[in-house]
Amino acid sequence: MMSSPPDFPLAAEFRTEKQTSGFQFCPRTELDDSAEMNAASTALLLMYGSLWPFGSGYVMQEISMCLFDDNKEGDIIFKYQITFNRQPFLYYNENDKQFNGCFNCIPQMQYLSDQVAQLLNKNPKYVDLVEGEEGRCKEDVRTFWNKTVERKVKPSVEVFSPVQIHPEGLPVLVCHVWGFYPPEISVAWFKNDVLVKNYTEAERSGDWTYRIMAVLDMRDSLPEDNYTCLVNHPSLGMAITRSWKHGLTNIQIIKIGVASVVFALGLVFLITGIACWKNAKRSGYSPIPGVQ
Template sequence: MASSFLCLTLLFITIYSADGFEMYTVDRCVFNSTELKDIEYIRSYYYHKLEFTRFSSSLGKYVGYTEYGVKNAESWNQDKGNLAAMNAQKDTYCQHNIGIDYQGFLSKSAEPTVELYSTTPPAGRHPAMLVCSVYDFYPKTIRVSWLRDGQEVRSDVTSTDEMEDGDWYYQIQSHLEYTPRSGEKISCKVEHASLKEPLIKDWDPSMPESEKNKIAIGASGLILGLILSLAGFIYYRRKARG
């Protein structure tokens, strides 16, 4: 699978208060590898949430987005020493921190856990719906698809976006609405960077083990209740005769 596009944002805020208005700068590194050619250093200048000037290492200069920002850019671009220092940030600031992050967590991966179950479909064209729940995976990029007798299903499929768990892991759900056919095989296919080959989970239309246990427990309780009732009835009749 192709590697995902990553963005590391390091924030330095300088605030100047004047009747509730704020000015601040944001430094960030956009990258998809640790190679210098794949890194862009950006510094943005904001006033009251509006970006007015930006430096980009890809352009090698400042660019203005407002009248005030354009004047700033024209002035700052005249300072060759400042431009050289800003361009150097791509190496000293970005590449250094990106290397640390790759070693620490960006090169790591966690295999997804997959659960497949049925649910009541919304009003639609099909009487049945399956849910493929995929969770606890990292990195974020993942592909979830459905197979019906070995062929990929492209219609009546809906999926959520990858959702953060708040602990570096992600989760996603995919839904398949369908009309059951006798003898068919339906599977959920998961492709992820942590897997050497796609993970395929087959749907078993038989009753889930949890439901079987519930029925077994209920039946046992019913039988026990009948036995106790019968014993009580026999005891009552014998006592009445005595």
């Protein structure tokens, strides 16, 4: 169930002063389309409130809800009602397209509720206002569905061999896939281009994404073996592959290569600087007396 903030301007708050029957009307909003509705409902509720002159306050609430199941094309039910001091006072019947008064309530409230319902049903624009909210409710459900259930997020993939903390620990190779949606996924391990294991059960990450840890036993691995993690997901136009083999990975080789080049350049600059300094001293430079 999704409860959307009501934009239909009927809700109002009443409070007494010095425990008398006088009320101060505080409208939640000031849209012209509902001014008459607010005025009519206020007048009738003032009459109802006068039946309890020693009350401490009166609160009128407007509640609208969207009810839907786990199917985007399923029934989307819109509920709209008005309560008075938490008691149902008025509701909108989406099947009959009209307002109805409360039922099984005290006679005084029943009378006023029916009067308000009749007043609202006489003017089609009040029904149109609620139907507009119903249309917005259904559109919000579709927007919610598109941005959550039907969205697609590409996964991130990393292959690594965890450091063995204990000598007796089993050597494993991990293909970590995370941050994807929807949960349907296939993570397959290939050894020398032969499928050895496939994972499809993803776990929730708690942020509307999923993750999966595809672990491969490496106890029978040989130094010349090549391993590949293949990831298929609805968000991908082409499967993601990550390869691994014994020894240094491609990324490690690149990092070592870059570090070696930087070190070599630094060494060249150092040798050049020392040579230039020595040549400058042999050029016959004599310091001025008294200046060091």
